[in-house]
Amino acid sequence: MAVSRTALELAAQPDCWRRAAALAPEGLPLPGERVAVTGCGTSWFMAQAYAALREAAGEGDTDAFPASEFPARRRPYDRVVAITRSGTTTEILGLLAALGRTTPRLAVTASPGTPVTRAAETVAVLDWADEESVVQTRFATTALALLRAALPGGADAVAAAADAAETALAEPLPEEVLTAEQWTFLGRGWAYGLAQEAALKMREAAGAWTEAYPSMEYRHGPVAIAGPGRVTWSFGPVPDGLASAVAHAGGVLVRGDDPLAELVRAQRVAVAVAESRGYDPDHPRGLTRSVILTP
Structure with a gap:
């Protein structure tokens, strides 16, 4: 039986995480900022993980929402981080447009040149972690590794996770x-x-x-x-x-x-x-x- 694309892509995750941990893109949340993280489906679950990690690290209040349920009536956040592999998801683009230019917006995506790269103030493009499979594996976890590595002790944590993942793959x-x-x-x-x-x-x-x-x-x-x-x-x-x-x-x-x-x-x-x-x-x-x- 031929090996599926999903199996090949999920096996690439440890190397992708290490590469992401070495990056330092512009627009990452600053200590003390009140931050909202958003996504849809898999990206929403990565947003939840990052929000919990950031708060636990003492970096500031951090909430995670699916883009379709973002609480627009709350007082403005200091920064919004949007995770979207395709860069074309309707709910993400609608939310970023509704936020306007007064809220700093970082988009983490696998797809350069897509609408989200024009809708966000700053963009981190992880096109080398994109997938051919419809099912997301390595992009989502690589986006989490990128954000986690910027937290105190995060780079070491990502390195340890990559080592543990290699064992899990073997x-x-x-x-x-x-x-x-x-x-x-x-x-x-x-x-x-x-x-x-x-x-x-x-x-x-x-x-x-x-x-x-x-x-x-x-x-x-x-x-x-x-x-x-x-x-x-x-x-x-x-x-x-x-x-x-x-x-x-x-x-x-x-x-x-x-x-x-x-x-x-x-x-x-x-x-x-x-x-x-x-x-x-x-x-x-x-x-x-x-x-x-x-x-």
């Missing part, structure tokens, strides 16, 4: 994860956005039943999903008592220390499950590279 995937009927991803803080992205990848590529929750919320109802043939996958530390709850239900618990490396592992599972079901992971049903809405 190790065989557990059979009980590949053959499961259901997957639930968990994370705390910035890892929650990555858990949501892992679930999205499984739904997009494999049409799988997947869910994602903050780790501490799992036992507030969702634990009822756990059972034989079902996976609970923790991106980062497992809360006390959760392992025993999953074991009691007969479920499979997977855990990993580095959330980005675990996302890479989950991407590999999504491709493998898609192929086992006869799906094309590069071109999922009903999806296109960009959502462009027409009146």
Whole structure:
């Protein structure tokens, strides 16, 4: 069987992250600024991860919103960061236009010469991390690596994540994860956005039943999903008592220390499950590279 484009592209992530960490584009949020980060789909989940990382680093209040739900009535933010692979997404372009020139706007994109490069005040183009596959893998995580590297200690964290991801790419995937009927991803803080992205990848590529929750919320109802043939996958530390709850239900618990490396592992599972079901992971049903809405 030929290797899918998605599999090749997700395997390139460690090198992409290292390259992004060496960049210092203009327009990055400054310490103390009140910042909003926005995107759609995968980009929104990367926005959530970065917002949590920035606040945890003490760099300033940071909120993340899907572009379609940006709270326009709030007092203006000091800066807005928009993540968009295609540079053509309708909601992103509409939001940047609505913000006007009074709000500094940074766009992180894979596509030079697209409308977003004219709609934002400053632009970081990561065209070398773009994908041929409809499914996003390396661009999104590379955009996160770019933003994370600018935080205190961020460059070292990105380097460590790249090393961990190389291990995740080399190790065989557990059979009980590949053959499961259901997957639930968990994370705390910035890892929650990555858990949501892992679930999205499984739904997009494999049409799988997947869910994602903050780790501490799992036992507030969702634990009822756990059972034989079902996976609970923790991106980062497992809360006390959760392992025993999953074991009691007969479920499979997977855990990993580095959330980005675990996302890479989950991407590999999504491709493998898609192929086992006869799906094309590069071109999922009903999806296109960009959502462009027409009146």
